[in-house]
Amino acid sequence: MKKFVTILLAAAMAAIFVLPVYAGGGSEPEEEVIKIGALLDFTGPVADLGPKFQAGIELALEEVGYEVAGHPIELIVEDSATSVEAAVEKYKKLVDKDKINLCIGPLMGDAHLALAPLAAENKVIITSLINGMYDTIKYKTYIIYPTTVDAQTYPFGKYTYEKLGHKSAVVIAADYAGKRGYADGFIKGFQESGGEIVQEIYTPLGTPDYSPYISQMKSADVVMYALEGPGPVSRFIYQYRQAGNEGPLVTITQDGDYTPEALAELKDIALGIQGEASYTWKLDNPENKKFVDGIKKKTGTVPSSSEQNAYTLTKILLAALEKTGGDDSYNKMWGAITSLKMNTPAGPVSFTPEGVAITHMYVTQAEKVGNNYEISAPLFTVENVKDWRLK
C-alpha cells in the first residue's frame, strides 16, 4: 500500500511538472499583455467628447488587431467626469489595480497639473488629449499633443490682428488652467502684433447663463471666446447672438468644439466664425482619407479633432511600442516617443526632447455646404508650431 501511494505521488508530481511542457504551455510563456489606460470624460460639461476620443483610440487599435510587437493590447477606459478629483481617483485605480504604464488622457488642464507629479513618481507616461500644460513639462512624463495650450493659440492671436485686421478684442474664457492658458496664448500673440485687449472675462466652469457676462462686454473689434467644450460654446454663441450682438467672434479649438452635431444644431448662428484648429476632416492627405473613412464607418459621422487626436496619440504609442519590441516601461518608451517622426491625419508630427509635439496649426471657419453645416478646409496654415519657450 505504501509503495502504491509513493508511485501515485510520483505520478502526480510528473503530471504537474511535465504535462504542461507537452501541452505546449510550459516551453513558451504567454506574451505579456500591454495595458493602455484611457481617462475620458463621459459625464460633466464636456461629456460630448468622451465617446469621440474612445472611437479614435479604438479605431487605431482595431487597425493593428489589438496587438503590437507580438503582444496583445488591452484598453481600459475610465470616466474622468470633467473633474480633477475623479481623474486622480481613476488614475490611481488604473495604476494601482490595473498596473498600467501608459495612459491616454484626461482632457482638462487642471487634471494634467494634478496628475503630472503622480505620474512622474509612478513612471507612467500620460498623454494630453487636446493640448497640454507647459507647467507639466518639468516632470517629463507628459506627451503633449498637438502642443501646449498657449503655443497653440499664440499664432492665432497674431493672425486675428494681422490677417483679420481686428485692432481691439474682448476675451471671454472659462476660469480653469486649460482655458486660461489658451486665452493667454491668444492675448500674447494679439498684443505682440500691436492689438489691444480691452477686457478679459473669466467664467466659472459649467456657467448655465452667460447673459450677465455678455451684458458687461465692452466695445471692441472682435470677441474671442475660449469656453469648456461644444455645449458651453454653443450656449454662449446662441445667447450672444440672441441678445442682438452681431459683431465678429473668433475662437480657439474650433475643430474640437464645432462637432458635426453642434454645427447641425447651431445652423446659421455659427456661420463665418473663424477659429484656430489643430485638425479639420477636410485636410487633403492619404492618412486623413483613411482615417475619415474609418471613423465614418465606425460612428456614422465625420471626425473632429477629438477622434483625430486620440487616434494619432494611440498610433504614436503603437509606433513607439513597435520600436521597443513591446516594452512599455517608461525608460524605453520616453525616448522612443520623443524621437518619432510620423505623418498623421492632421499632418506631420515630431517631438521636442521634453515630449511636446510639433504640429501644424490651421485656421478654419463654420460654413454651409448644401444643406449641411461643416467645418471648412484650412483657410490659413502655420507650419510646425513649436512652443516658443523650448529650444
Add this chain to the structure above:
Amino acid sequence: MDFFLSNLLNGISYGMILFLIAAGMSIVMGVMGITNLAHGALYMVGAYVGWTVAVKLGLDFWLAAVAGGIAGGLIGLLMERVFLKQLYKQVNEQVLLTYGFVYILTNICIWIWGGRYRLQFTAPYIFGSVDLGDFSFPLTRIVITGLGFIIAASLWYLQNKTRIGAIVRAGMDDKEMIQGLGINLNVVVMLVFFIASFIAGFAGVIGAQLLSTYPGIGLDVLLQALVVIIVGGVGSIQGALLGGLLIGLIDTFGKALFPGLAMFTIYLAMIVVLLFKPSGLLGRKV
C-alpha cells in the same frame, strides 16, 4: 442705466427659471414632508422629452413643454406610488432613495439621448430680441418672466384658495382627522405629487430655452433649487417666487459686478438668510 436694466431683466428671467424648478420641490417638501432630491432629474427628463418633441419631431414648442411636463409628472407619480409611499416621515431613507433616482434617471437619459449637449430651443416666433432703448433684450426672456408670474399666481391660488389646497394643508397637519372626515387623502397626495413633478418637467423645457440640456443638469439645478428653497422658505409658493427672484438677481448682478466671486455670491446670500432667518424669508417659523 443700460447695464443696470439689462442685468435686472436678465436676473428676473433667470430667477423665474429658478422659481419654476424650486416651486414643485418646495410644495412637496414643505406640505407633504417628502424630500425629493430627484426633482432636478425630473427637470432634466422634461427637457429631453421637450427637445425630442420640438426639435427632433419639429412640433410646436408649447406642445413640447406640456409633453415634458407630462413625462416629469408620470415618472414622479411612479416614484411616489411605488417607493416614496412606503417612506413617509423617513427623511434619511427618502434622501437616499431619491438621490439614487438622480443617477438612474441620468443614465437612462444618456442611454436614450447620448451624452452630448442639446442647444437651447424655443418657438421660432419668440426667437430674437426687442429694442429697449440702447440695448436689445431677448424676447424669450420676456416670455419666461411673464409665464413665471402666471404659474406663481396659479399655484398660489391652488394652494391657498381652493378646496384641494385646503385639504392638502389640513391633511399634512392632521392626517387622521382629514381621513375621519371621509376624504381620500391618498388621491390628493397623488395629485399634488403629480402636479409638482409636472412643473419640474415643464420647467425643464422652459429652462432649456436659456440653459440648454445635458445629462448633468439634474444635479446642477437641484443645488440651485435647494438654495432658492432655503432662502425663500419651505412649502410656500410666495417663498419660492421670492427666493427664485432674489437668487436670480444676486447671481446675475454678482457675475456682472464681481466676476471673481461668481461662484460664491448665491451661497453668501444663503448664509446671510440662514443666520438671520433660519426658516427662510417667507417660511414657517421653526
